[in-house]
Amino acid sequence: MKSALYLFLLLLALQVQGQHGSKLNAQQQEQKSPHSPEDQSQAEGENSPHIKTAPSNYDFAFRFYKHVREEVGNSNIFFSPLSISTAFAMLSLGARSNTLDQLHKGLAFNLTELEEQEIHEGFQRVLQLVNDPHREVQLSMGNALFIDDRLKLLQKFLDDVTNFYYSEAISSNFQNSPEAIKEINNYIETKTHSKIAGLLKSLDPETVMVLVNYIFFKGYWEKPFNNLSTRDDDFFLDAKNSVKVKMMHQSKPFNIHRDEKISCWVVEIPYKGNAVALFVLPDEGTMKQVEDALLKETVSNWMHSFTKRKIHLDLPKFSISGSYDVKSLFEKMGVTDVFSDHADLSGMAENALLKVSKAIHKAMVDVSENGTEAAAATVMEAVPMSAEFPPPPFIRFNRPILMIIVDKVTQSILFIGKIVNPAAEED
Template sequence: MSSLHSWWLLAGLFTVANCATQPDQQQSNLPYVKIAPGNEDFAFRFYHQIASEEPGKNIFFSPVSISTAFAFLSLGAKSATLSQLLAGLGFNQKGISEGDIHKGFQSLLQSLNRPKAGFELSLGNAIFTNDQFTLLKKFLTDAKNFYQADALPTNFKKPQEAVKQINNYVQKQTHGKIVDVIKDLDSSVLAVLVNYIYFKAQWESPFNRNYTRNSDFFVDAKTKVQVPMMIDHDYYNYYEDKKLSCYVVQVPYKGNVKAFFVLPDQGKLKQVEAALGKDVLLKWEQSLEVGKLALSLPKFSLSTSYDVKKILNKLGVTDVFTDRADLSGITGARNLRVSKTIHKAFLNVRENGTEAAAAAVLQIGDRFGVIPVKFNRPFLFLIVDYLTKAILFMGRVNNPSVEQSQN
C-alpha cells in the first residue's frame, strides 16, 4: 500500500436564535423524506454520546451539518468503510439504497437553501484540494451534483496560507461567526472537506426587551447564577409530559422553522435525556395544545467545539480514521484516511432577530389563567425545519451564564 495521506473534515456553523407553518403535504414524496428518519436517529445518538461524556456541561451542535459532511465523504468510500459510515449515520442499507441516500441529501440541500421570508438559512460544502492531488472525475461530478460542493485548489505545501484560505472561506460563509476553525495543518494533509451551516431568524412574536429582567437560574442544588430572563405572556403550543416529568414549549420563528424548549422537572434532567429520541419528539409534536403561558426564557450564548472523530468512534465508525480506510472512490487508490474532524458551533438567543423585528407587536395579556413556565434550571432545546423535518440544531443549557463550552 502506498503511503497513507490525510483528509480533514470540518463542520462550521452559526445560528442566531431569537426567540411556522406546517409542511406542505405535497412535499411528502420528495427524496429528503427517505433520509429524515436516519438523520433524526443520528442526531439523538450523537447527543446521547456527548451528554454521557460531558455531564453538567452546555451542549450545542448541528446534526444536519455533521450528517451532510460524512454523507458527502461516503461518496468516495468503499467496502467496510462505506458500510460503517452509512450505519453510523443511521442508514440501514437494507432499507434505503446508497443512491437514495445521496439523492436525499441533494434534495435536503436544495430545500434548506430555498429562498425564504423572515429568516436566513444556508448549508453548503467545499473541498480544498492539493494542486497535485487528482480527484476522480466521478467523485467530483457527484460532489457537485449531490452536495453542491466546489473543489478549491489549495497549496498545502504552504500550510499557513492553506490555513488562512480555509478559515477565510468558513468565516465568510458563516457571516463572520466561525473564525479560526483550524489552527494548523500537518504535512500529510492532501485535502480538507468543509461543511457549513448558517441560520439567522426572528421570533414570530418577539420578546419585548423592556420586560427582560435579571433572575436566578439554578444550575444545580448548590449553584445558582443571575441571568437576563426574557418574559412573555402569550399563546404557545405546549405539552406537559407527565410520564417524563417535563414541559415542552414550541416557539415558532418566521418561516417553517420552530424551536422546542424542554424543561425537565427538578431532578428529572437525566430521565428526560435518557428517553430523548425520534419517537419521543413525535409524541411531543402530536400532543401539543394551545395555551396561554407566562414564559420565561433566559438570554444566552453558547460556543462549542467537538472532536467528531472521537464521538463517531463510539458510534461504530472507526475504519475511515485508520489505515484500514477505503476511500478509493476519491482518487482510485487506497491511500487516504480521515485524520481529524472538527465541529464548531455558536448560538445566540436574544429578544429579536433583526432591527425590523423589534417593531413587531407583542401581545400582552393579564395573568389570569396563565400557566407559568420558567426556564430557570437546566433545559434541552431543538431547532427543527418543518418543511424537511431536519433537526438543524440541538443542545442542552446547563448554565446560560457560561458562553464557552470547553471540549
C-alpha cells in the same frame, strides 16, 4: 503509509433574534412565491427522498447527542447533527467495503429500507430546500473540498459531490501550510457571516484534502419578546448553586405539552419561515431521564400532542458554543476504519490511499429578544385584567434545559443543545 485526508465538519453559526429591524422579512412575506419551499415539500409527499431519510437523521442526532453527553458531562452542549451527517454522507460517496458499511451504520441508515442512491438524493433535496431564496428564515448550508494540487480526484466522485451536495472544489497548495490555513479559515468565516473565525489552527504535513460543511441560521421569532420585560433573574445550576441571567418574558398562547411519562414540559416557539425551537424543561432531578428518552418517537409524540394555550413563559437570553472531536465520537459509535490504515476510500482519488486524520465540529447559538434593542423598547403591550379560568401556567426555564431547532420544511433537526449554564464563558 496512507496520505492524510483532513475532514473538517463544522461549521455553523446560529443567531436567534426578534423581528424588528428587518423590513426584508416583511417584504418577503408579502411577496412570498406561490412555489415556496413549504408548498413544494408538502406537495412531494412521503415518497420524497428527504422524507425517507428524515427518520435516520433523527436517530443519528440523538445517538450522537448521547455520546457527546457521556464525553462532556454536566456542561453545555450545542451542535448541528445535519452538518455532521451531511459531511459524512458526502464522504461516503468515495468509501467502499467495510468503510462504507460503518459509515452507513454510524449515520443510522439501514440499506434494507433505503437504497444508497436515495440517501444522497435525500441530502440533495434537503440542501435545495434549505438554500431556497424564498424562505423567510435566513438559512444557508453548503460544502467545499479544498484539494491539493498533488491529488487527482476521480471524475465520478467529483461529479457526485457536485450533483448531490453542490460542493465547491477549490484548488489549494497544502505545501504552503500557512497560506492554505488562511484560505480555509477565510472561507469558513465568510460562509458563517463572521461567526466562526480562525477555526483551523494547523495542518498535518501529509494533508492532501480538507472537506468543509457549514450551516448558518438566523431566525426571527414570530412573536418577539419585548425587551422591556427582560429582567435579571436566577438560573439554578443545581439545588445549591445559581447564576444571574437576563430572563425574557412573554404571556401569550404557545403550543405546549406536558409529558408525564418522562416528567417534562415542552414549549414550541415558532420562527418566521416554518422553523421552530422546542424548549424542553425537565422536572427537577429528571434531566438524565429526559435525555435517555430522546428518540425520534419521543419528539414526534411531543409535536403531535401539542395544545395551544396561554402561558406565562420565562426564557433566559444565552449565547453558548460547542467544539467537538468528531473523530473520537464516531470511533465510539463504531465508525473506525475511515480513520485508520484500513480505510477504503478508493472511490475518491486516483493512485492515492487516503484516510481521515481529523474531524472537528464547532457550533454556536445566540438567543435574544429581537434585532434592535432601541426600536423594540418603543413597543409596549396593554392587556385586559380579566380573570382567566383556568389560570395560565407559569413555565419558567430557570434550570438546565434542552433546545431542539427543527426545520419543518425538510423535517430536519438543524441543531440540538443542552443549556446547563447560560452564563458560561464561550470557548
